[in-house]
Amino acid sequence: MSGLTAIKACKEENLDVVCYEKSGEFGGLWRYHENSDDRFPSIMKSTMSNTSKEMSAFSDFPPPSEFPTYLHHSTVLKYLEMYAENFDLLGSITYYQEVVEIIPSEDYGTTGKWLVKVRNTRSDESREEIFDGLMVCNGHLGYHYTPTYPNLDLYTGKSLHSSRYKTNLGMEEQRVLIIGAGNSGVDIAAELANVSKKVYLSSRRGVWIYPRLFDKSKPMDVSLHRRYNVTVLPSSYMEKKLEKSLNKKMDHKKFGIKPYHPVTSQTPTVNDEIQYKLLTGAVTAKKDVKEFSQNGVLFDGEEEITPIDVVIFATGFYIKFPFLTDDILRVGKNNKVLLYKNMFPPQLKHHTLAVIGLVQPNGSVFPVAELQSRCFVAVMTNKCRLPSTEKMLASVRATEGFRARNYVQSPRHSIDTPWIPYMDDIAEMFGVKPNLAAMAVKDPKLFRICFFGPCLPYQYRLTGPHKWEGARDAILNYKNRLYEHLKNGREK
Ligand SMILES: Cc1cc2nc3c(=O)[nH]c(=O)nc-3n(C[C@H](O)[C@H](O)[C@H](O)COP(=O)(O)OP(=O)(O)OC[C@H]3O[C@@H](n4cnc5c(N)ncnc54)[C@H](O)[C@@H]3O)c2cc1C
Ligand SMILES: NC(=O)c1ccc[n+]([C@@H]2O[C@H](COP(=O)([O-])OP(=O)(O)OC[C@H]3O[C@@H](n4cnc5c(N)ncnc54)[C@H](OP(=O)(O)O)[C@@H]3O)[C@@H](O)[C@H]2O)c1
Numbered sequence: 001m002s003g004l005t006a007i008k009a010c011k012e013e014n015l016d017v018v019c020y021e022k023s024g025e026f027g028g029l030w031r032y033h034e035n036s037d038d039r040f041p042s043i044m045k046s047t048m049s050n051t052s053k054e055m056s057a058f059s060d061f062p063p064p065s066e067f068p069t070y071l072h073h074s075t076v077l078k079y080l081e082m083y084a085e086n087f088d089l090l091g092s093i094t095y096y097q098e099v100v101e102i103i104p105s106e107d108y109g110t111t112g113k114w115l116v117k118v119r120n121t122r123s124d125e126s127r128e129e130i131f132d133g134l135m136v137c138n139g140h141l142g143y144h145y146t147p148t149y150p151n152l153d154l155y156t157g158k159s160l161h162s163s164r165y166k167t168n169l170g171m172e173e174q175r176v177l178i179i180g181a182g183n184s185g186v187d188i189a190a191e192l193a194n195v196s197k198k199v200y201l202s203s204r205r206g207v208w209i210y211p212r213l214f215d216k217s218k219p220m221d222v223s224l225h226r227r228y229n230v231t232v233l234p235s236s237y238m239e240k241k242l243e244k245s246l247n248k249k250m251d252h253k254k255f256g257i258k259p260y261h262p263v264t265s266q267t268p269t270v271n272d273e274i275q276y277k278l279l280t281g282a283v284t285a286k287k288d289v290k291e292f293s294q295n296g297v298l299f300d301g302e303e304e305i306t307p308i309d310v311v312i313f314a315t316g317f318y319i320k321f322p323f324l325t326d327d328i329l330r331v332g333k334n335n336k337v338l339l340y341k342n343m344f345p346p347q348l349k350h351h352t353l354a355v356i357g358l359v360q361p362n363g364s365v366f367p368v369a370e371l372q373s374r375c376f377v378a379v380m381t382n383k384c385r386l387p388s389t390e391k392m393l394a395s396v397r398a399t400e401g402f403r404a405r406n407y408v409q410s411p412r413h414s415i416d417t418p419w420i421p422y423m424d425d426i427a428e429m430f431g432v433k434p435n436l437a438a439m440a441v442k443d444p445k446l447f448r449i450c451f452f453g454p455c456l457p458y459q460y461r462l463t464g465p466h467k468w469e470g471a472r473d474a475i476l477n478y479k480n481r482l483y484e485h486l487k488n489g490r491e492k
Helices: 002-012 073-086 183-192 220-224 227-231 235-249 274-279 366-380 389-406 419-429 436-442 444-452 457-461 471-476 478-486
Strands: 019-021 093-095 097-104 114-120 126-131 134-136 158-161 175-179 198-202 283-286 289-292 296-299 310-313 353-355
Touching (some): 002 019, 019 097, 175 183, 183 198, 227 419, 274 283, 366 457, 436 444, 444 471
Parallel strands (some): 158 310, 175 198, 198 283
Antiparallel strands (some): 097 114, 114 126, 289 296
């Protein structure tokens, strides 16, 4: 997905662009395959997007109205394909080309160019090429992380990481333990509850569960991600209101999953089924695993071993850039990556390299990757100037401070970012942040949605470079597209 937005942004500015893709197909992890591994990660067979279609749109390409409100992964892939075809992006991709090394070119000091070593994954032949600029779009959910536990080596049951879980086949009548209550853990628990003998969902600090279907039948992100909510209402008020809403759907305390931290301190876990699975006892929420035994685990605060046939580690991922040296981009302990605006290594002499999609917002990554790509191209074409290294380092420190204050300390939160403020920040850098004050005067109808309504990605095509004439209409008519697929004539 990030690679497609990168190509699109280059083409908009008539830059020559080539995208190296190590697999034989576009789509990244949205392309389902049965045997995922760290080289080619993919979603599970039943994955549904957890961000709604309108809030996950590319800014000049609204998803068709006949698409459902939340998309099955195959429809997400279809959307990517439609986007790529519409903007003629696929011709810029060269398949079976793995980037294995990136180093500064000999004349980097004066030109900022990069030497890229690429390996053909079919012939194993390597070659080198020089580029003026690089967008690194390799994804960050490829290298699975599995924690260690006392006596894990004694355990004789089956175990796997969530990234290897594809379907519930083979899990029938099994006692399954899932460790980790992020989106993977909770999706898998809800699915296995239909077939397994018993499912335990263990989390070390509890979890807030967001439903896709929020108040007044609105998608959760349409309901929550509004400028008014994040710029006018105090965050403490929003936090309390949100916790109240989530507890109304499922009393987190009663259901044994209430965390001690506030709702906004954790990456959102979105699921609509888990409350029923907990209610029926098909899934039981547990605290952290204290230790393993030969045939099960001992949970924190318990005295007896719980027998387990299969353990699924839904414990997240390492961030890695195997083709970059530490002096270009170093990933520190706990997934720490020090990048200016989550994109630019601040210490580099030239800002001709950026990472796209290395961000965990509380909304969709799609419009974020798109804005990042447009921003990088603006930097490359001298339409946006980055501040001095000192200022960038100060900004990186400030972001780190924000994360330390606002998120639970966990490697999974090393790239977490609030969605609207981050997008506005990037958009402002290259002049596509909408001017709401002017809009309030000139176009109050549009202003009402842009300020009080959902922060639709089309807002970033209203003004500035490569604005899109259809953006206003796309915003005003979003409701028609959101629910069109549900219409059958009875609603009249
Ligand atoms: C199960 C699941 C569900 C998700 N649901 C949502 C959702 O609903 N909404 C949302 O916004 N986000 C969701 N996400 C987040 C998701 O990461 C992003 O939506 C998006 O897929 C990231 O795209 P990407 O292009 O950055 O990375 P990827 O999709 O991982 O693509 C990276 C590409 O780079 C290629 N590559 C990697 N290394 C090299 C190399 N060295 N040389 C050449 N090519 C290379 C890979 O083959 C791959 O094609 C979900 C993630 C998962 C795992
Ligand atoms: N339907 C969907 O759209 C969908 C489905 C799956 C995944 N995704 C996306 O894919 C990305 C990855 O999600 P993910 O759930 O695989 O990973 P994740 O968000 O990193 O969650 C990892 C989980 O494992 C726990 N964990 C990590 N280390 C642990 C340890 N040592 N002991 C106990 N627990 C530990 C974490 O708890 P702490 O919080 O305590 O660290 C967290 O609950 C996210 O962007 C997510 O939104 C989306």
